Structure formats: C-alpha cells, structure tokens
Amino acid sequence: MTTIAFIGLGVMGLPMATHLVAAGHDVVGVNRRPGPRDQLVRAGGRAAADAHEAATEADVVITMLPDSPDVEAVMLGDDGVLAHMRKGALHIDMSSIAPSSARRVAESARAVGVEPLDAPVSGGQAGALAGNLSVMVGGERSTFDRAEPVLAVMGTTVRYLGPSGSGQTVKAANQLVVAGIIELVSEALVFLHAYDVDLPTATSVLAGGLAGNRVLDLKSAGMLAHEFEPGFRLELHHKDLTNLLDAARSAEVALPVGSLVAQLLGAAKAQGSGALDHSALLLEVERLSARNIARR
Structure with a gap:
C-alpha cells in the first residue's frame, strides 16, 4: 500500500x-x-x-x-x-x-x-x-x-x-488533434444539416468508414442533441491550445490549422460556451453559418 x-x-x-x-x-x-x-x-x-x-x-x-x-x-x-x-x-x-x-x-x-x-x-x-x-x-x-x-x-x-516536459509536449499534440477533429466533425454536421440529410444515419455511416474517429463515437450523440454536459470543458481545451501555440512558437513550428481552431475555441469561449463540453465548438460553427442542427 x-x-x-x-x-x-x-x-x-x-x-x-x-x-x-x-x-x-x-x-x-x-x-x-x-x-x-x-x-x-x-x-x-x-x-x-x-x-x-x-x-x-x-x-x-x-x-x-x-x-x-x-x-x-x-x-x-x-x-x-x-x-x-x-x-x-x-x-x-x-x-x-x-x-x-x-x-x-x-x-x-x-x-x-x-x-x-x-x-x-x-x-x-x-x-x-x-x-x-x-x-x-x-x-x-x-x-x-x-x-x-x-x-x-x-x-x-x-x-x-x-x-x-515530454509528457506535456505529447499531450499538447493530442489536444491539437482532438480540437481539429471536433472542428471538422462540427463542420460536417452543419454541412449535412444544410442539405436535410438525416444526421444520426449520416454519423453512423461516417463512423464506420475511414472518417471514423473517437469524437464521432463518443460525442456525436450529444452534439446532435445539443447536450454539452462537460466531460472536458471548452475553456480548458482553449487553454491547452494556447500552451501548444506558445511551445510551437518557441520551436519555430508552423501550426496554421491549430492556430485557426484555437481562435474558434476562443470565440466560442467569448460567446459564453467556456464551461460547456469542448464539443460545444459546434455552437460556434452554427453561429458562423446561422444554423442550428438540433432544429429543422
């Protein structure tokens, strides 16, 4: 013991x-x-x-x-x-x-x-x-x-x-990948909604192919229902990407997509989504598209 x-x-x-x-x-x-x-x-x-x-x-x-x-x-x-x-x-x-x-x-x-x-x-x-x-x-x-x-x-x-420091460096890379996937899943859902595709069916098809990922497996149902009980708060993910970008600048590494996703997380936080689950990044994509995938 x-x-x-x-x-x-x-x-x-x-x-x-x-x-x-x-x-x-x-x-x-x-x-x-x-x-x-x-x-x-x-x-x-x-x-x-x-x-x-x-x-x-x-x-x-x-x-x-x-x-x-x-x-x-x-x-x-x-x-x-x-x-x-x-x-x-x-x-x-x-x-x-x-x-x-x-x-x-x-x-x-x-x-x-x-x-x-x-x-x-x-x-x-x-x-x-x-x-x-x-x-x-x-x-x-x-x-x-x-x-x-x-x-x-x-x-x-x-x-x-x-x-x-190696553990934190790999965690920063992990957070880059996860945030990028959440953003892309959010964009895909809003895009599909615009064409009146059945979203639950579409997400199951995506999850079964090469586009399959843990965000679709674990987060898509909550995203479709607009249920964002925090498993990991959006504001903490924004913090992690801020740390990532600081480390990238120190190493003179360009992270163009990561920088954009960090800005979108920051915008979502500024709009009041910081205490929600990080999958609430979807709300920022919806705001930019003037859409709400939870409603028809």
Whole structure:
C-alpha cells in the first residue's frame, strides 16, 4: 500500500483518486470544495485540511489542476508543497500544463530531493471513470519505473516518452488533434444539416468508414442533441491550445490549422460556451453559418 496525496478532485481527479483507493492505496484527498473530498472519504479514502498536511506523509503526491499557474502556485515557493514533501517521494503532475512549466516544476522538485514526473492524461471524464485513460509520461526513466504501478491503476495506455516536459509536449499534440477533429466533425454536421440529410444515419455511416474517429463515437450523440454536459470543458481545451501555440512558437513550428481552431475555441469561449463540453465548438460553427442542427 502506498500513501498518495491527491490534489485536485475535479471531474477527472475524483474518479482517478477513487480507482487508487479501490486498488488498495491509502489516498488522502485535497480539494477546495468539500463535496468531492466527502465523496472520496465515502469511497474509502481520507481527506486533508490542506495540501501541506497531505504531502507531509505521502509517498506520492499527484496534482490534477487546471493550468500551469495553479500547479506552480501549489507546488513551488518557500511554502509550496515541494517544501513539505519527504526526500525520495514522487511528484506526479497529471494536469495539462505548458511543457516549459512542467520543466520548471521538475527542476524545483529535484532541487529538494523529490522525484518528478509530468504525466498528463487523455480520455476525458469517461476515461477517468472507466480507469482506461491514456497516460503520457516525462521524467527520469527510473522514476517512471517506480510510478508505473500507480499510473496503471488509472490508465490502460501508460507510456514513457522521455525527459521532463515530454509528457506535456505529447499531450499538447493530442489536444491539437482532438480540437481539429471536433472542428471538422462540427463542420460536417452543419454541412449535412444544410442539405436535410438525416444526421444520426449520416454519423453512423461516417463512423464506420475511414472518417471514423473517437469524437464521432463518443460525442456525436450529444452534439446532435445539443447536450454539452462537460466531460472536458471548452475553456480548458482553449487553454491547452494556447500552451501548444506558445511551445510551437518557441520551436519555430508552423501550426496554421491549430492556430485557426484555437481562435474558434476562443470565440466560442467569448460567446459564453467556456464551461460547456469542448464539443460545444459546434455552437460556434452554427453561429458562423446561422444554423442550428438540433432544429429543422
């Protein structure tokens, strides 16, 4: 049994932490809102008053927070979580943050004797609930080997990718592909609607051919019904593409389609869709076309 401090019990973090409890680990949850902490306790975990208390006794600290500033605010500084962790403990950041931020946090961890990994995930809320996330890991190989049994509880695809920041770099590429596919699926649905094609039938045909993809499999029914309960919030996907474009500029890599999709996500967020599922990018395509595929 490993003592794990899990910081950030959101729509992804809570089910991930619950899987760790079910696997026999001693999981201490930290969250701003008490509701998720209470749910973790009911599942057999424990709750801590703050991150410092949880980190002091932990063999592993996992962070699952919204963005780079959140991770750095929690972990760094004279009174950050790293200052309260035991030497030789692991810090696994499973948030989606900028690769440069992941490297900064890793350097600070090593300076105090903590072994860091950046291990962002893909699969959304459904993957977190099912325990079949894809986990992309950067850091020292020996640290990955120590952490792999813990990561395997939460994901079925767990891969070591290279030094610190590598996991976040691959996650950024993942978010580029996913956002691009959501945009293209949205455009296809609006196009088909304009010609009075039966959309459920059309999406099933598309899903069965070379155009088939996970967005069609998992998101199309909600898109057709205009049901956008967030599995992954649009505003967070916009944040991820902002991090991606910053990293691309640093490497002098051109991402013309990615830049356009980032603008469309930003426009959708500005129109009030930020708290909806990222498949609500459809609403922006509908606005541009003055159409609503949920109505005839």
